[in-house]
Amino acid sequence: MNTSDQRLVKGARARATIARHAADVASVEGLTGLSLGRLAADLGLSKSGVATLFGTKENLQLAAVQSARDVFIEHVVKPAFAEPGGMPRLKGFVDNWFAYIEEPVLAGGCFRVATTVEFDSRTGPVRDAVDADRRDWFALLEKEIRRAQGQGHLETRDAHTVAFALDAIVAAANTGARMGDQSAIPTARAIVDGLLA
Amino acid sequence: MNTSDQRLVKGARARATIARHAADVASVEGLTGLSLGRLAADLGLSKSGVATLFGTKENLQLAAVQSARDVFIEHVVKPAFAEPGGMPRLKGFVDNWFAYIEEPVLAGGCFRVATTVEFDSRTGPVRDAVDADRRDWFALLEKEIRRAQGQGHLETRDAHTVAFALDAIVAAANTGARMGDQSAIPTARAIVDGLLA
């Protein structure tokens, strides 16, 4: 590895560190609540240094969305690919998702729930990025649901409907739990178990 | 009615007008996105005039929560009380709620969905007010679910679980529809019909 790579990596790693922290902050304060100064202070950097790396606040928001997406894939999606496709992997998604909500990796819980609701009435690139992430997640869910149907499960139900219901219940579990409802996650687990039975 | 009442009414009506517009704005931009200057400009008032009526931004946020709550009661809860208690009234809630989401009264759709997610990781009086509104709504739902159970419906299910599922599905319908998913509301309707059958 030559020193050129090290320098490039240094910049890229600074970006990744900031974006990751931005995802953390945004999961609590929202993507709109992000500020360059706050992030710089948290990480011991200068405001203009952060601004140099991302150019605009919008770029920082987009980087936060991407970083949170990576975290979700790492903790929820990837481990489930150890399971065979279809119902086992689908249950892996759900189990990992519940774990991701119960022991939050990001300070504010599920980033997608927070930012989707925050941007569902807006326009622009950030909303589009949030929307794309949401679509990808639904597509992933529906794909495994259809595989499960090919294996003889859930045959009476429409795949999109099952995905919609799963997403709705887990999202509500995230919000309910964060609002202090101790029964939210067990209740949601029971409902999801019934859905997948 | 004497002139004293008129004056008092005038102040109260100004508050109500501002709070109602604040609920409208907050349904899109969030309660944190509210600003005294923005509201004043929208309504042709001075920023300090608005500040005088509410004192602090936090009071304005609390007034917005209360106003949005009133709107929800007016459009969703009250009309359903024309139906007899139990299953008919429960279905009234759901039908009115779907209508409230499909043809939004507030610009950003369901205020409770937006603000609950926005404040679910925070502390303070605004979060407490949002939480109280959420609890009240769940209590209202569960009360009619239990009545319906007394009438022979939904007997195999826990009342809290049914309320949780109903809230989750309709909330997801609100978010999905606002994200451009045309199938969100029909899909949610089908799921809810299945839940209440």
Added chain:
DNA sequence: AAACAGGACGAACGATCGTGCGTATTGTTG
């Protein structure tokens, strides 16, 4: 060795924010 590019910084900008002060207005109450 010289020219270059990217990272990081301090400083400053215009804008907007919430808030407080002083004041004029208005209708009520002593």
Added chain:
DNA sequence: CAACAATACGCACGATCGTTCGTCCTGTTT
């Protein structure tokens, strides 16, 4: 009539925001 409380306003404040500019440092390329 005088004292009063509630609006409503203009104005200014300190703070924070995103963004831009100039500069220094460092490692790469010619």
